[in-house]
Structures are given as C-alpha cells and as structure tokens.
Amino acid sequence: MAKMNFGGVIEEVMTREEFPLDKAREILKDETIAVIGYGVQGPGQACNLRDNGFNVIVGQRQGKTFEKAINDGWVPGETLFSVEEAAEKGTIVMCLLSDAAVMSVWPTLKQYLTPGKALYFSHGFAITWSDRTGCVPANDIDVIMVAPKGSGTSLRTMFLEGRGLNSSYAVYQDATGKALERTLALGIGIGSGYMFETTFQREATSDLTGERGSLMGAIQGLLLAQYEVLRENGHTPSEAFNETVEELTQSLMPLFAQKGMDWMYANCSTTAQRGALDWMGPFHDAIKPVVEKLYASVKCGNEAQISIDANSKPDYRVGLEKELAALHESEMWRTAEVVRQLRPENN
Numbered sequence: 001m002a003k004m005n006f007g008g009v010i011e012e013v014m015t016r017e018e019f020p021l022d023k024a025r026e027i028l029k030d031e032t033i034a035v036i037g038y039g040v041q042g043p044g045q046a047c048n049l050r051d052n053g054f055n056v057i058v059g060q061r062q063g064k065t066f067e068k069a070i071n072d073g074w075v076p077g078e079t080l081f082s083v084e085e086a087a088e089k090g091t092i093v094m095c096l097l098s099d100a101a102v103m104s105v106w107p108t109l110k111q112y113l114t115p116g117k118a119l120y121f122s123h124g125f126a127i128t129w130s131d132r133t134g135c136v137p138a139n140d141i142d143v144i145m146v147a148p149k150g151s152g153t154s155l156r157t158m159f160l161e162g163r164g165l166n167s168s169y170a171v172y173q174d175a176t177g178k179a180l181e182r183t184l185a186l187g188i189g190i191g192s193g194y195m196f197e198t199t200f201q202r203e204a205t206s207d208l209t210g211e212r213g214s215l216m217g218a219i220q221g222l223l224l225a226q227y228e229v230l231r232e233n234g235h236t237p238s239e240a241f242n243e244t245v246e247e248l249t250q251s252l253m254p255l256f257a258q259k260g261m262d263w264m265y266a267n268c269s270t271t272a273q274r275g276a277l278d279w280m281g282p283f284h285d286a287i288k289p290v291v292e293k294l295y296a297s298v299k300c301g302n303e304a305q306i307s308i309d310a311n312s313k314p315d316y317r318v319g320l321e322k323e324l325a326a327l328h329e330s331e332m333w334r335t336a337e338v339v340r341q342l343r344p345e346n347n
Helices: 021-027 042-051 064-071 083-089 099-112 152-160 179-189 200-212 217-232 237-259 261-266 270-299 302-311 316-329 331-341
Strands: 002-006 009-014 033-036 056-059 092-095 118-121 142-148 165-173 192-197
Touching: 021 179, 033 042, 033 083, 042 056, 042 152, 042 179, 056 083, 083 099, 092 099, 092 179, 099 302, 118 179, 142 152, 142 179, 142 192, 142 200, 152 165, 165 179, 165 200, 179 192, 200 217, 200 270, 200 302, 217 237, 217 270, 217 331, 237 261, 237 331, 261 270, 270 302, 316 331
Parallel strands: 033 056, 033 092, 092 118, 118 142, 165 192
Antiparallel strands: 002 009, 009 192, 142 165
C-alpha cells in the first residue's frame, strides 16, 4: 500500500505498481469469474478482465442484452450462459445487475453460492440495506466489492486508452482468508487506476449522495436555473447555453480536472476570478443545507426505499423513458444538440 497525503489526511491506496497485473493473474489463475448481468457495469468489467487474461464467463438472460454480449465476442455455451449456469460455474460471482434486478434474482442466485465462493458487487446498496433488499449472504462465502468511480462505459474507454478509472474496494465478509487478495486482484483486473478502501455502507451512502448531488441531480438543477434566468432576461438560447454549459464542459472542466480549481481560476480573467471568489461563498451556503438533507435521506434508507419502490413497478421503464424524453426535449438540451454540431471537430 502507498501512503498518500490527501489535503493533510493520510490514506493508504493501492496502485498498479504495488499490485501489478501479473500478481493479480497469479492469485486468480484457478478461479472462474462469472459476470452476472451485462447492462451498465457488466460489459466494461467483463471485457477488461478478458483482455487482461483472466478466465471470465458471462451470465445473462435472453434478449437484447444477450445479443449485445454476443456482439462483444462472448460465445453462447462457451463463455456466455444463463444466469443460473454462470453462477453455478463461477468460483467468483460478480453480481453486476441493477439494484432492482439483484432483489428479483437473489432467491435464485444464492443457491449457487456454495462454500468458498466469492460474491462480488460494485455497489454497496444490496448489502447495506439488506433489510429492504433481502440480500443476506451465507457466512461461508467471501463478500467483496470493487466500485469503479464512473460508468462502465468510462471504465472500458479508459482501459482501451491505457488509463484506469479509480475504484473503491471493501471486504464485507472473509470466509476463506483470501477475500482481500481476491478483491485487489479483481480491482486490478477490471482496469482500476488506484484503489482506496471503504466499507459497503460508506460506499452506498456516498454513491447515492453523489448521484443525487454534484454528479447528476444538483448539476442539472444548477445549470437549468442559470439557463432559465438568462433566457428570462432576454438572452438567446445559444448565448445562455454557451455561458452555462458549453464553456464549463469544453473549456473550464478540463482545466480544473488537470490541476485543480485554483489553477483554473488563475487561468481566467481577473474579472472572472473576482466574481468566482466572491460568489462561491453564497452558493456554498445556499447549497450545503440541501446536501445535508440529501445525505440524511440517504443514510436513513429513505432514498434506497424510494429507488426500490420505483424500480419495482411493472411500468417503471415506461415512466423512466417519459422522464428522460422530457429532459431531452427541454430547450436547454435541444440547444445543446445544435451547439455540438457547430463544434469545429464536427465541421
């Protein structure tokens, strides 16, 4: 483990230098890794493991996703099976189904989790709120997690570019005495950049908070609020979008992603610097109570229950598609389509 100073707090992280790929392959050389589910995280993790030389199979029900797996090179009867067959064959069962799907498949899946196997997740949801999901593993298997800090698509794209997506990892239950080395080997195998330790509970609460907050929910709310104020005061859609979204994503985000917010500020005009420094406090003070309310709702299990209730409805997919369509058809994101077409690389 490498000790790193994160803003004055010392943390231990695992990098590829401390845990090289050859070591990961040696640890898992006798394992059959069964990836259950080929939706969001499944393709990236399964393909990365396969390309890194591990023994991987996929378990997926028939349908469009099954066909996607075939298109990605998984062979029915050889490396692509039903959920039940893959779970039976696997010594490490990577449960990469959606949270709602985990609940519905769990009664079937658990019968194949025989002593000594490892049950792997990439999200702490099912275990953290097991009183609501019903996912209670037997005490004779390892229960482990590697949670990439990004989408499965990003995990795969960055792997193909020779980069790695950072991941957290946790051991919930060590029945075999080798749960930690299994976890770290899988983290390296799926293409993690560096890995930091967490718990299932901490990962679940931070993940749900982040998705509802700065990663998705809050960012859409902030962008829309500024766009609306500009439009209501006579600015055109193009101007409002460029000043709200395009400059952020195409110019400023790469700067603070590269070297930090202070460096981005230093590379903007003095007028922009003064305004940003003066207004970051009021925004913080207005937003922090909302984040505190959000975190409390996550921690007590309320957000988990809302997700379970919504995702379990038979018409959930229809309702979701309507909500996403409304987002797509909003003026701000219809303007985005035109602006993207006008980018120099598209002309």
